[in-house]
Amino acid sequence: MRIREARVDDVEKIAGIHVASWQSTYKGIISETYLSNLTIESRVKNWLWTFNNLNDFEKVFVAETEEGNIVGFSNGGRSRYHEYKHDGELYAIYLLKNYQRLGIGRMLFRSVVESLKENGCTSMMLWVLENNPAVSFYKSLGGRSIGRKTITIGGDRLVELAIGWDSL
Ligand SMILES: CC(C)(COP(=O)(O)OP(=O)(O)OC[C@H]1O[C@@H](n2cnc3c(N)ncnc32)[C@H](O)[C@@H]1OP(=O)(O)O)[C@@H](O)C(=O)NCCC(=O)NCCS
Numbered sequence: 001m002r003i004r005e006a007r008v009d010d011v012e013k014i015a016g017i018h019v020a021s022w023q024s025t026y027k028g029i030i031s032e033t034y035l036s037n038l039t040i041e042s043r044v045k046n047w048l049w050t051f052n053n054l055n056d057f058e059k060v061f062v063a064e065t066e067e068g069n070i071v072g073f074s075n076g077g078r079s080r081y082h083e084y085k086h087d088g089e090l091y092a093i094y095l096l097k098n099y100q101r102l103g104i105g106r107m108l109f110r111s112v113v114e115s116l117k118e119n120g121c122t123s124m125m126l127w128v129l130e131n132n133p134a135v136s137f138y139k140s141l142g143g144r145s146i147g148r149k150t151i152t153i154g155g156d157r158l159v160e161l162a163i164g165w166d167s168l
Pocket of ligand 1: 021025093094095096099100101102103104105106107127128129132133134136137138140141
Protein backbone atom coordinates (compact mmCIF):
# COMPACT_ATOMS: atom_id res chain seq x y z
CA MET A 1 0.00 0.00 0.00
CA ARG A 2 1.33 3.44 -0.80
CA ILE A 3 -0.02 6.90 -0.09
CA ARG A 4 0.43 9.48 -2.85
CA GLU A 5 -0.96 12.87 -3.70
CA ALA A 6 -4.10 12.53 -5.81
CA ARG A 7 -4.34 13.75 -9.41
CA VAL A 8 -7.40 15.15 -11.12
CA ASP A 9 -7.72 11.94 -13.17
CA ASP A 10 -8.31 10.05 -9.88
CA VAL A 11 -11.69 11.77 -9.37
CA GLU A 12 -13.82 8.86 -10.67
CA LYS A 13 -12.16 6.44 -8.24
CA ILE A 14 -12.33 8.93 -5.35
CA ALA A 15 -16.02 9.59 -6.06
CA GLY A 16 -16.76 5.83 -6.15
CA ILE A 17 -15.08 5.33 -2.76
CA HIS A 18 -16.87 8.38 -1.38
CA VAL A 19 -20.32 6.98 -2.26
CA ALA A 20 -19.56 3.36 -1.22
CA SER A 21 -18.00 4.42 2.08
CA TRP A 22 -20.85 6.83 2.89
CA GLN A 23 -23.38 4.06 2.22
CA SER A 24 -21.61 1.51 4.45
CA THR A 25 -20.56 3.92 7.21
CA TYR A 26 -23.76 5.90 7.61
CA LYS A 27 -26.26 3.02 7.25
CA GLY A 28 -28.51 3.35 10.32
CA ILE A 29 -27.19 6.88 11.01
CA ILE A 30 -28.29 8.84 7.89
CA SER A 31 -31.63 8.12 6.15
CA GLU A 32 -31.71 5.20 3.69
CA THR A 33 -33.36 7.42 1.05
CA TYR A 34 -30.60 10.00 1.26
CA LEU A 35 -27.88 7.33 1.03
CA SER A 36 -29.47 5.44 -1.86
CA ASN A 37 -29.81 8.68 -3.83
CA LEU A 38 -26.07 9.45 -3.68
CA THR A 39 -24.54 9.15 -7.13
CA ILE A 40 -20.98 8.81 -8.33
CA GLU A 41 -21.74 11.36 -11.10
CA SER A 42 -22.63 14.12 -8.63
CA ARG A 43 -19.62 13.27 -6.46
CA VAL A 44 -17.37 13.45 -9.54
CA LYS A 45 -18.70 16.99 -10.12
CA ASN A 46 -17.99 17.94 -6.48
CA TRP A 47 -14.48 16.49 -6.61
CA LEU A 48 -13.70 18.21 -9.91
CA TRP A 49 -14.80 21.47 -8.28
CA THR A 50 -12.53 20.69 -5.30
CA PHE A 51 -9.51 20.02 -7.54
CA ASN A 52 -10.15 23.24 -9.46
CA ASN A 53 -10.57 25.31 -6.29
CA LEU A 54 -7.98 23.94 -3.86
CA ASN A 55 -7.32 26.47 -1.10
CA ASP A 56 -3.79 27.73 -0.33
CA PHE A 57 -2.32 24.47 0.82
CA GLU A 58 -5.17 22.02 0.49
CA LYS A 59 -4.08 18.52 -0.53
CA VAL A 60 -5.87 15.30 -1.49
CA PHE A 61 -4.12 11.97 -0.87
CA VAL A 62 -5.05 8.49 -2.04
CA ALA A 63 -4.13 5.04 -0.74
CA GLU A 64 -3.20 2.77 -3.64
CA THR A 65 -2.53 -0.98 -3.64
CA GLU A 66 0.50 -2.49 -5.38
CA GLU A 67 -1.86 -3.39 -8.26
CA GLY A 68 -2.77 0.28 -8.65
CA ASN A 69 -6.26 0.14 -7.08
CA ILE A 70 -7.29 3.18 -5.07
CA VAL A 71 -8.98 2.07 -1.81
CA GLY A 72 -9.22 5.29 0.20
CA PHE A 73 -8.52 9.01 0.30
CA SER A 74 -7.94 11.91 2.68
CA ASN A 75 -8.25 15.65 2.15
CA GLY A 76 -7.15 18.54 4.35
CA GLY A 77 -6.11 22.17 4.35
CA ARG A 78 -6.67 25.46 6.14
CA SER A 79 -9.45 25.36 8.74
CA ARG A 80 -12.79 26.77 7.56
CA TYR A 81 -14.01 27.33 11.15
CA HIS A 82 -12.58 30.54 12.53
CA GLU A 83 -14.42 30.20 15.83
CA TYR A 84 -11.83 27.55 16.72
CA LYS A 85 -8.16 28.42 17.25
CA HIS A 86 -7.01 25.37 15.22
CA ASP A 87 -5.42 26.46 11.92
CA GLY A 88 -5.55 23.18 9.94
CA GLU A 89 -8.51 20.94 9.14
CA LEU A 90 -8.97 17.34 8.04
CA TYR A 91 -11.86 17.78 5.59
CA ALA A 92 -12.47 14.11 4.77
CA ILE A 93 -11.02 10.61 5.15
CA TYR A 94 -12.74 7.56 3.67
CA LEU A 95 -11.72 3.97 3.00
CA LEU A 96 -13.59 1.13 1.31
CA LYS A 97 -15.04 -1.17 3.98
CA ASN A 98 -12.76 -4.12 3.12
CA TYR A 99 -9.68 -1.97 3.70
CA GLN A 100 -10.65 -0.54 7.11
CA ARG A 101 -8.82 -1.44 10.35
CA LEU A 102 -5.58 -2.32 8.54
CA GLY A 103 -3.67 0.82 9.49
CA ILE A 104 -4.33 2.60 6.16
CA GLY A 105 -6.47 5.31 7.79
CA ARG A 106 -3.61 6.16 10.11
CA MET A 107 -1.30 6.55 7.07
CA LEU A 108 -3.80 8.80 5.23
CA PHE A 109 -4.29 10.84 8.40
CA ARG A 110 -0.52 11.31 8.81
CA SER A 111 -0.14 12.48 5.20
CA VAL A 112 -2.58 15.32 5.86
CA VAL A 113 -0.89 16.18 9.16
CA GLU A 114 2.58 16.26 7.55
CA SER A 115 1.34 18.45 4.71
CA LEU A 116 -0.32 20.86 7.15
CA LYS A 117 2.90 21.06 9.18
CA GLU A 118 4.97 21.73 6.04
CA ASN A 119 2.66 24.67 5.41
CA GLY A 120 3.12 26.10 8.88
CA CYS A 121 0.03 24.76 10.63
CA THR A 122 0.48 23.93 14.29
CA SER A 123 -2.94 22.47 15.12
CA MET A 124 -5.86 20.73 13.42
CA MET A 125 -9.57 20.06 13.78
CA LEU A 126 -12.35 18.13 12.03
CA TRP A 127 -16.08 17.42 12.26
CA VAL A 128 -17.44 13.88 12.71
CA LEU A 129 -20.94 12.57 13.32
CA GLU A 130 -21.26 11.67 16.99
CA ASN A 131 -22.46 8.11 16.20
CA ASN A 132 -19.64 7.34 13.77
CA PRO A 133 -17.13 4.74 15.10
CA ALA A 134 -14.46 6.99 13.52
CA VAL A 135 -14.69 9.07 16.73
CA SER A 136 -12.64 6.26 18.38
CA PHE A 137 -10.13 6.39 15.51
CA TYR A 138 -9.57 10.13 16.05
CA LYS A 139 -9.34 9.73 19.83
CA SER A 140 -6.77 6.93 19.43
CA LEU A 141 -4.71 9.43 17.42
CA GLY A 142 -4.79 12.01 20.22
CA GLY A 143 -7.83 14.07 19.22
CA ARG A 144 -10.15 15.47 21.87
CA SER A 145 -13.69 16.82 21.73
CA ILE A 146 -13.68 20.60 21.41
CA GLY A 147 -17.26 21.32 20.35
CA ARG A 148 -20.56 20.09 18.97
CA LYS A 149 -23.36 21.27 16.71
CA THR A 150 -26.60 19.97 15.25
CA ILE A 151 -26.86 19.60 11.47
CA THR A 152 -29.60 18.39 9.11
CA ILE A 153 -28.89 15.65 6.57
CA GLY A 154 -31.74 14.19 4.49
CA GLY A 155 -34.31 15.73 6.86
CA ASP A 156 -32.75 14.17 10.00
CA ARG A 157 -31.24 16.27 12.79
CA LEU A 158 -27.81 14.81 13.67
CA VAL A 159 -25.11 15.79 16.15
CA GLU A 160 -21.59 16.46 14.90
CA LEU A 161 -18.58 16.63 17.21
CA ALA A 162 -15.59 18.87 16.60
CA ILE A 163 -12.37 17.01 17.38
CA GLY A 164 -9.16 18.97 17.83
CA TRP A 165 -5.41 18.51 18.11
CA ASP A 166 -3.97 21.56 19.89
CA SER A 167 -0.46 20.69 18.73
CA LEU A 168 0.68 18.73 15.67
C1 LIG B 1 -12.22 6.09 10.05
C2 LIG B 1 -11.21 5.40 9.13
C3 LIG B 1 -10.62 6.39 8.14
C4 LIG B 1 -10.07 4.85 10.02
O1 LIG B 1 -9.13 4.20 9.19
P1 LIG B 1 -8.71 2.69 9.48
O2 LIG B 1 -7.69 2.30 8.49
O3 LIG B 1 -9.95 1.85 9.54
O4 LIG B 1 -8.12 2.78 10.94
P2 LIG B 1 -6.68 2.22 11.41
O5 LIG B 1 -6.60 0.76 11.08
O6 LIG B 1 -5.61 3.09 10.88
O7 LIG B 1 -6.88 2.39 12.98
C5 LIG B 1 -5.97 3.05 13.82
C6 LIG B 1 -6.53 2.95 15.24
O8 LIG B 1 -7.73 3.71 15.36
C7 LIG B 1 -8.66 3.03 16.23
N1 LIG B 1 -9.86 2.71 15.44
C8 LIG B 1 -9.98 2.74 14.09
N2 LIG B 1 -11.24 2.43 13.72
C9 LIG B 1 -11.91 2.18 14.84
C10 LIG B 1 -13.24 1.80 15.11
N3 LIG B 1 -14.14 1.61 14.13
N4 LIG B 1 -13.61 1.60 16.39
C11 LIG B 1 -12.71 1.76 17.38
N5 LIG B 1 -11.42 2.14 17.21
C12 LIG B 1 -11.03 2.35 15.95
C13 LIG B 1 -7.96 1.80 16.74
O9 LIG B 1 -7.30 2.14 17.94
C14 LIG B 1 -6.96 1.54 15.64
O10 LIG B 1 -5.84 0.85 16.06
P3 LIG B 1 -5.91 -0.78 16.14
O11 LIG B 1 -6.55 -1.27 14.87
O12 LIG B 1 -4.47 -1.16 16.27
O13 LIG B 1 -6.76 -1.08 17.33
C15 LIG B 1 -11.84 4.21 8.35
O14 LIG B 1 -12.25 3.22 9.26
C16 LIG B 1 -13.01 4.62 7.49
O15 LIG B 1 -12.82 4.96 6.31
N6 LIG B 1 -14.23 4.56 8.06
C17 LIG B 1 -15.42 4.86 7.28
C18 LIG B 1 -15.48 6.30 6.83
C19 LIG B 1 -15.48 7.30 7.96
O16 LIG B 1 -16.15 7.14 8.97
N7 LIG B 1 -14.69 8.36 7.78
C20 LIG B 1 -14.59 9.44 8.75
C21 LIG B 1 -15.64 10.47 8.51
S1 LIG B 1 -15.54 11.81 9.66
